[in-house]
Amino acid sequence: MNFSGPIDFKPKLISALSNYSASRFKSDLIAGIVVGIVALPLAIAFGIASGVSPTVGLTTAIIGGFIVSALGGCSVQIGGPTGAFIIIVSGIIANYGMQGLAIATIMAGLILVLLGLFHLGTVIKFIPYPIVVGFTAGIALTIFSTQINDFLGLGLTEIPASFIPKWGTYFSNIDRIDWPTFIVGLVSLAIIIISPKISKKLPGALLAIIIVTFAVWMIHTYYPEIHITTIGDRFGTLPTDIPQPHGFELTMDTINELLPSAFTIAVLGAIESLLSATVADGVTGSRTNSNTELIGQGAANIVVPFFGGIPVTGAIARTMTNITNGGRTPVSGIIHAIVLLLIFLFLMPLINLVPMACLAAVLVMVSYNMSGWRTVRGILHNPKSDITVLAVTFLLTVIFDLTIAIEIGLLLAIILFLRRVMENTQIRVYSEQLDVAEGTDSSTHEVLDVARGVEVYEIDGPFFFGVATKFDEIMRTSMANKPIVRILRMRKVPFIDATGVHNLEILIKSSQSNGIHVVLSGVNDNVHNVLESSGVEKMIGRDHIYSHISKAVAMANKIVQEVGK
Secondary structure, eight states: OOTTSOOOOOOHHHHHHTTOOHHHHHHHHHHHHHHHHHHHHHHHHHHHHTTSOHHHHHHHHHHHHHHHHHHOSOSSOOEEOOGGGHHHHHHHHHHHHHHHHHHHHHHHHHHHHHHHHTTOTTGGGGSOHHHHHHHHHHHHHHHHHHTHHHHHTOOOSOOOSSHHHHHHHHHHTGGGOOHHHHHHHHHHHHHHHHHHHHOTTSOHHHHHHHHHHHHHHHHHHHOTTSOOOBHHHHHOSOOOSOOOOOOOOOOHHHHHHHHHHHHHHHHHHHHHHHHHHHHHHHHHOOOOOHHHHHHHHHHHHHHGGGGTOOOOEEOHHHHHHHHHTTOOSHHHHHHHHHHHHHHHHHSHHHHTTSBHHHHHHHHHHHHHHHHOHHHHHHHTTSOHHHHHHHHHHHHHHHHSOHHHHHHHHHHHHHHHHHHHHHHHOEEEEEOSEEETTTTSSOSOOOEEEOOTTEEEEEEESOBOHHHHHHHHHHHHHHGGGOOSEEEEEEEEOOOBOHHHHHHHHHHHHHHHHTTOEEEEESOOHHHHHHHHHHTHHHHHOGGGEESSHHHHHHHHHHHHHHHHO
16 A cells, blocks of 8 residues: 555546447446436435435535545545435534534545555455444444334424434334325335336336326325325425525534544445446446545535535445446446436426325335345344444444444444454464474475573564563563573564554563563564664564574574583
């Protein structure tokens, strides 16, 4: 990984257009139209669920989707608002308002751009899988919880934000179910579930919206006494003009308050985008430039808030829809944004007629697909550390919020990983005889005679701060023996950190003060460079560092002989 290398920004659109054809455009055109139609109900639903208007959801999908396709590093990625952001967005709006959300989103965009510029696109993929599954399942349950009011038609205007009080409110008002609204929700959900079983290409969410909206319009026309809440009832007449760009009032206090939320948006956006790109690469055989993708996602999140939009990321479902309908270049993503723009400009009055219960059904299905319950069930057969990380991340996401869940989940995963490394890192002690080939696949064994007064310590694993403490404890217990020479065999040490260097310095100083020689063996180039730059090589002497154990043992035996004379 090269943090200071050249900027890795190569949008896939440029390479795609350099060898473009009419047949490819036809495939991209069809895919773009289909994806635009599929994205319509999702953009509206995600916008409403996030605490903003349908217009904001569509604006985000149009502008964000265009920028992601134009500047991203994945050929088939479709960007826009997604369910993963619903909880974090609604929380920021509740605490800081729309301006706070805009500032947090811009900051998140800057973080994403920096991740791409510093070539960290591959690192973000190494976030432990149980954390991803845990917060995704937690988000799914939270999204489901936010839709109960509209799905059942309870008509509640003040619902607690916290998970447990929210469900307490639902149960205490269960007698307020509006049965016509509930039936609309059930019918919508049934259409969404059944449609893919008839044909994988049928957009279940869109079919549900068209069919149920028409049915509710007919009910309102011929049976006006039956009222089912629609988008128009909730938000009034929706505007049909793209919002004009506007600025924000920015202070250091605001930045400090919103930085944790911006970090969460950035991490979540990076994970979801690169996960979507990885899945797409597996299907199409293409290769996503992760750093370019992060820069493209960052640019989208920097621009969208100036038009009143919410966070943007790669959407797995829409990306897969793009692929299955023939999309293979970013042109299909740009066409998807144009289709949404045309709908926004000319068909918004029809959006007013969509029942809220139908959108709730769409999001209930989204939450089910996000839950990944089969994956959760599979992880339950993994080691207890993975189960612990999954459970903690899930519970923190549901009970508290996503920011805390990601931060503590990452911390817990790191701690458990370090413990596992420490448990698997071995420190062996040899005296009198040493088999050079021990611990390797070599069938040739060379046994070295180790003189009395020489002790060999072999470190099998990275010499970082956790193992350095373990090594220090072993060395302290052996200090009473006071050998003449201590050999540290480091052939299996891939790297050494500052704590390892510090403990090594302490060992060398204490050994030298007791008249004990310290010899290093099997030091690779990486470790050798660290020892040289930190001054350890000068402290121990260049003639006490060897590339092979046989040379180190010969040197140690020679020292013992000279001391014995």
